[in-house]
Amino acid sequence: xxxxxxxxxIPIPILISDSDSNYSExxxxxxxxxxxxxxxxxxxxxxxSPQAIHSPCYLNNATHQLCxxxxxxxxxxxxxxxxxxxxEIPGPPxxxxxxxxxxxxxxxxxxxxxxxxxxxxxxxxxxxxxKMNEYSVKESWSRAFVIDxxx
Ligand SMILES: *[C@@H]1O[C@H](CO)[C@@H](O)[C@H](O)[C@H]1NC(C)=O
Ligand SMILES: *[C@@H]1O[C@H](CO)[C@@H](O)[C@H](O)[C@H]1NC(C)=O
Ligand SMILES: *[C@@H]1O[C@H](CO)[C@@H](O)[C@H](O)[C@H]1NC(C)=O
Ligand SMILES: *[C@@H]1O[C@H](CO)[C@@H](O)[C@H](O)[C@H]1NC(C)=O
Ligand SMILES: *[C@@H]1O[C@H](CO)[C@@H](O)[C@H](O)[C@H]1NC(C)=O
Numbered sequence: 001x002x003x004x005x006x007x008x009x010i011p012i013p014i015l016i017s018d019s020d021s022n023y024s025e026x027x028x029x030x031x032x033x034x035x036x037x038x039x040x041x042x043x044x045x046x047x048x049s050p051q052a053i054h055s056p057c058y059l060n061n062a063t064h065q066l067c068x069x070x071x072x073x074x075x076x077x078x079x080x081x082x083x084x085x086x087x088e089i090p091g092p093p094x095x096x097x098x099x100x101x102x103x104x105x106x107x108x109x110x111x112x113x114x115x116x117x118x119x120x121x122x123x124x125x126x127x128x129x130x131k132m133n134e135y136s137v138k139e140s141w142s143r144a145f146v147i148d149x150x151x
Contacts, residue, residue: 030079030086043079047088050077055108057115060135064089064115066106076108076115090138092117092130111144125150 030043050056050065057064061082067075074091105121111131119128127147134140 032084043084043086046077046086048072048075048077050079057108057110059110059113059115062087064108066091066108066117089115089132089136090141092119092132092141092143116144120149 030046031040032043048067048069051068055066060080062078062080064076064078067077067088069075074093076089076091078087078089079085080087105119107118107120109116109118111129115132115135117130119130122128123146126149127145128143129145129147130141131144132141
């Protein structure tokens with residue numbers, strides 16, 4: 001079996017200018033490197049730009065990253081290594097504020113084998129811990145814990 005080793009996403013305008021966060025879908029490319037190969041291969045169909053560095057979670061043959069596009073809320077970007085395709089997974093309902101610039105306040109982890117998000121942004125006095133109990137089922141998000149940060 002061929003193992004895909006690496007995935008990199010390049011929002012092109014960001015390479016040109018740090019301050020310009022406007023870029024369209026056609027500007028996004030994904031590239032991956034197969035083991036035994038010395039060339040990067042291009043993957044099209046990147047739905048939204050993922051936060052490339054922060055807290056990727058591997059589950060069900062796919063990596064998952066919080067979305068870094070300001071235009072959408074509550075989206076997790078997945079890349080499935082078996083199919084070589086990107087996908088979108090809905091985020092938790094309570095995470096309604098724009099969080100694209102708030103990477104330090106949102107962390108994705110696996111809890112009991114479920115995608116979970118620590119949200120230190122929506123509620124200023126507490127950490128909300130959201131858990132997606134059934135993979136890719138929007139309605140299955142629940143607030144598993146609220147950790148009061150004022151005590
Ligand atoms: C991004 O696009 C919006 C809407 O077209 C525009 O108002 C804004 O000035 C643009 N931002 C940059 C940094 O170009
Ligand atoms: C992950 O990939 C393996 C090998 O192709 C496959 O047997 C399995 O069903 C996949 N699991 C999921 C959850 O897609
Ligand atoms: C996010 O950052 C961009 C670029 O610095 C800025 O234009 C935008 O207003 C910020 N959005 C929020 C919600 O802070
Ligand atoms: C949570 O957010 C507050 C600001 O609202 C900040 O002071 C605190 O350091 C954050 N905690 C973590 C763990 O990021
Ligand atoms: C925010 O967290 C506090 C606990 O610190 C809780 O009492 C309050 O209901 C929470 N607010 C929302 C909107 O969830």
